[in-house]
Amino acid sequence: MQIARQVIGLLATVVLWVGFAFLTVLTLATLRTRYPEWDARLSIHPYTTSVSGSDIMQPENAVWTPVLSRTPTSQRWVVTPTVRPTLMPQPSNTAIPQSLISTSLPVMLCNGRAPSFEVGDTAVVDFNRGSALRILNSAVGGAMQTLAQAYDNDLLSIIDGPICADNIWYWLVIYRIRDEQYTGWASETDARDNPIMCTVDMPECRR
Amino acid sequence: MFQPLSLDDLLRQHVRSYAVWPEPLQALLKRSVLLTLLTEVGLLLAFVFVPPNVWTLLVVQEQGGFFLVGGDYLNTITAFGYQALPYLVLLNLVMLFVTLMILTLTLFMTMPVPILMHRLAAAHVFPTMLSWGSLLVLAVCFAVAIVINLVIWVIIIWLTLTVIWVFLSSLGNN
Numbered sequence: 001m002q003i004a005r006q007v008i009g010l011l012a013t014v015v016l017w018v019g020f021a022f023l024t025v026l027t028l029a030t031l032r033t034r035y036p037e038w039d040a041r042l043s044i045h046p047y048t049t050s051v052s053g054s055d056i057m058q059p060e061n062a063v064w065t066p067v068l069s070r071t072p073t074s075q076r077w078v079v080t081p082t083v084r085p086t087l088m089p090q091p092s093n094t095a096i097p098q099s100l101i102s103t104s105l106p107v108m109l110c111n112g113r114a115p116s117f118e119v120g121d122t123a124v125v126d127f128n129r130g131s132a133l134r135i136l137n138s139a140v141g142g143a144m145q146t147l148a149q150a151y152d153n154d155l156l157s158i159i160d161g162p163i164c165a166d167n168i169w170y171w172l173v174i175y176r177i178r179d180e181q182y183t184g185w186a187s188e189t190d191a192r193d194n195p196i197m198c199t200v201d202m203p204e205c206r207r
Numbered sequence: 208m209f210q211p212l213s214l215d216d217l218l219r220q221h222v223r224s225y226a227v228w229p230e231p232l233q234a235l236l237k238r239s240v241l242l243t244l245l246t247e248v249g250l251l252l253a254f255v256f257v258p259p260n261v262w263t264l265l266v267v268q269e270q271g272g273f274f275l276v277g278g279d280y281l282n283t284i285t286a287f288g289y290q291a292l293p294y295l296v297l298l299n300l301v302m303l304f305v306t307l308m309i310l311t312l313t314l315f316m317t318m319p320v321p322i323l324m325h326r327l328a329a330a331h332v333f334p335t336m337l338s339w340g341s342l343l344v345l346a347v348c349f350a351v352a353i354v355i356n357l358v359i360w361v362i363i364i365w366l367t368l369t370v371i372w373v374f375l376s377s378l379g380n381n
């Protein structure tokens with residue numbers, strides 16, 4: 001009886017160690033994803049980075065232009081491929097319909113969603129429930145990074161981005177309020193994928 | 208050369224001290240180890256699977272709604288908690304390792320172990336209690352803010368209804 005209990009105990013311990021290994025990998029991966037400063041701490045080569053090939057679709061006739069950007073105060077540089085590839089003219093005997101070209105272009109997705117804006121656009125904050133959109137010093141790091149809060153119908157000038165952080169598109173925007181001006185990161189949608197930033201043409205885009 | 212040996216020395220050499228005899232963990236200690244294991248795994252799973260937006264964006268952006276007072280105070284707490292979370296998680300990961308070591312050496316608490324393991328099993332509960340205690344403090348802060356705001360809302364609604372009632376009463380008297 002005692003031996004049977006010990007065998008069961010041994011099996012349970014083995015299962016727990018396997019679970020521990022799995023949980024450790026999962027936890028460290030989550031830490032590195034959510035806390036960029038921990039990424040450098042946990043990495044063996046903190047000053048090198050890699051881009052997964054599966055994350056980038058490279059069509060034959062497209063040229064990617066990486067944009068090197070960083071947050072206003074952070075020393076961490078982020079390489080962001082541009083959303084729209086530049087098409088190189090290809091000699092061809094047959095004309096390619098424009099609709100086919102546009103549908104074949106690769107689109108960067110964040111949580112399955114393509115960005116709704118381009119650099120240079122102006123966005124309108126849409127909050128009808130008295131809430132506010134935080135303008136953050138860094139796209140990651142949470143509320144501690146807040147520079148200012150933008151309210152319903154406030155205008156944001158998009159100057160860079162987007163960056164996909166925590167499954168949300170973030171844009172580097174300029175927010176002017178009275179005599180003050182803030183440059184920081186603002187989320188395009190909320191966590192439930194409802195838009196917060198709308199186009200000027202449709203300022204009430206929130207569902 | 209033959210050395211005479213007293214019975215006392217003979218006993219000391221061949222019988223281990225009663226104090227260091229291996230012994231199975233007590234029932235209370237077993238329960239505390241299992242509870243610690245569950246809480247450590249629970250916190251790690253929560254960290255991995257609960258989206259960070261739930262802890263930051265949603266609360267942060269809901270100002271001006273239910274929270275009439277204490278919104279900034281809650282934001283500060285949330286932000287502090289979010290920044291402290293990685294340290295708590297790593298602490299839990301290390302403590303989970305210690306828990307598994309205890310469970311391995313005791314063959315899931317079926318084997319007798321030396322007194323040192325008993326002490327380790329008792330001591331390793333405290334770091335986990337610390338991390339859960341800090342989460343509890345956050346939860347209490349939230350609860351206090353919610354209760355205060357609820358009371359304010361009740362007072363506002365009560366005052367509004369009283370004013371309406373007085374107004375309607377004065378109309379009835381006229």
